[in-house]
Amino acid sequence: MINVILLIFEVIFSYVFLLYTYKKYKEDGIYIWIVIAFILSSLMCIKHIEINNINMSLGIGISSTIYIANNILIQKKGNEYIKNNMIMLVTFSIIFVCLLILSGGMILSDFNDITSLTYDNILFSSVKYILANIISIIVGLYVNNYIYYQLRKIKNKIWISNIMSALIFTFVEVMIFMLITNFNSSSLYVMMMSLVIRYVIKIIILILGTYVIYIANNFRERL
Amino acid sequence: MIVFIIMLILSMISIPLIYHLFNKTGLKILFILYYLLSVIFLFKNVNVFNIDFSIMIVPYVSILSIIYIFTEKLNIKDMKKNIFMVSSYILFIIILIIMFLLYSQSVTDLVTTNLNQMLSKNILLLVLYSIMTVISFYSTYKIYNIIKKSSDVLFINISLTTILIGFIDCILFNIIVNIGIIGLDAAIKLGLGNYLFKIVLSIMFIPVIYYMINRRKSL
Numbered sequence: 001m002i003n004v005i006l007l008i009f010e011v012i013f014s015y016v017f018l019l020y021t022y023k024k025y026k027e028d029g030i031y032i033w034i035v036i037a038f039i040l041s042s043l044m045c046i047k048h049i050e051i052n053n054i055n056m057s058l059g060i061g062i063s064s065t066i067y068i069a070n071n072i073l074i075q076k077k078g079n080e081y082i083k084n085n086m087i088m089l090v091t092f093s094i095i096f097v098c099l100l101i102l103s104g105g106m107i108l109s110d111f112n113d114i115t116s117l118t119y120d121n122i123l124f125s126s127v128k129y130i131l132a133n134i135i136s137i138i139v140g141l142y143v144n145n146y147i148y149y150q151l152r153k154i155k156n157k158i159w160i161s162n163i164m165s166a167l168i169f170t171f172v173e174v175m176i177f178m179l180i181t182n183f184n185s186s187s188l189y190v191m192m193m194s195l196v197i198r199y200v201i202k203i204i205i206l207i208l209g210t211y212v213i214y215i216a217n218n219f220r221e222r223l
Numbered sequence: 224m225i226v227f228i229i230m231l232i233l234s235m236i237s238i239p240l241i242y243h244l245f246n247k248t249g250l251k252i253l254f255i256l257y258y259l260l261s262v263i264f265l266f267k268n269v270n271v272f273n274i275d276f277s278i279m280i281v282p283y284v285s286i287l288s289i290i291y292i293f294t295e296k297l298n299i300k301d302m303k304k305n306i307f308m309v310s311s312y313i314l315f316i317i318i319l320i321i322m323f324l325l326y327s328q329s330v331t332d333l334v335t336t337n338l339n340q341m342l343s344k345n346i347l348l349l350v351l352y353s354i355m356t357v358i359s360f361y362s363t364y365k366i367y368n369i370i371k372k373s374s375d376v377l378f379i380n381i382s383l384t385t386i387l388i389g390f391i392d393c394i395l396f397n398i399i400v401n402i403g404i405i406g407l408d409a410a411i412k413l414g415l416g417n418y419l420f421k422i423v424l425s426i427m428f429i430p431v432i433y434y435m436i437n438r439r440k441s442l
Contacts, residue, residue: 006326010319017315025308028248035252036312039259040319047338048329055329062319088245092256095237099260099282102230109268109275111401111409118341119266125334 068209140173276416
């Protein structure tokens, strides 16, 4: 139960902070938010929690806010700025992953060697989760951008674009994440259960995010 | 050693590269990214050239280089705005780290068990590092500005600032956080290693800072 409460708090806190940065720093705040949330979710996904007796990795709450931030940008700036945003995400994730992996390849000092050994152990056991998170979010964002933008062109209703695109890209994103992290390591039943619960939680967070896009859109009119 | 050199080169290249691609916004993101990496790298001590030090020194010196660039290129109003922006993101990250620790872990996962043990053993390191960085960043900005008034030479300004601040963020910090874990002698050795590498790396970053400051394009 504590995990569910913390997850709700994490989502609310992230959305409030996203709106705060958008109001205070405009697009700059959104760009920074997307990259920072992306890196944070990649780090958080190494920890596993249990919800309803189903094992799942963390980072769901904060990674969902990336898509909402992205949709706020599409609403305001259209598709052009999103390309720049994707290049930004890829560049920063390359720097992040390279430095992280390089840190694991260095000769340990004799001082506090247990902590350093634990660090290496955690890093190499978690690389697949970090990479899975990065790949799945980048692919998910690409799919989201395309669907959201097309729906917006047909009918400029925020709730239709957001919910419809969320239903599709979340499936793609969760599928990629689960395939990379659980491939050959858990039974099909466990994998399917994790997939379903991850998908449902993400959809709920993203549907709640529709309200955040509306609020951000109102900021735009006032600013 | 080779890995360390590659890491250093990557950190040095990343500053002008990110600025070239994404302007000032990119540098702000890089600042926060290096802060996050420095927090993670706190947990690893390495041995390079027979000197022991914490690997967090590499992203830490990169952050200080970005502070020097901002100090040189921005006016006081913009600088304050940027400091406030970066600080609010760092505060957000700290709150999220606390929440990350509070989540009750899955009982079957060995990685999470190791992670929790590592974090609980070094909780003092995490807490003091957050406080130390705020003091260190602010004093670096202040002392650099004071030294700048009496000298125009970038090399002298950066070296002097690093030597002065290093007593706090390398030697004193390492003694306080490590004395209970590895003993006084080892803590002093580790602190001196950090101090030495901080000075050397800061000098190596000067060409990058010089290049960034002398670009015609304003930040």
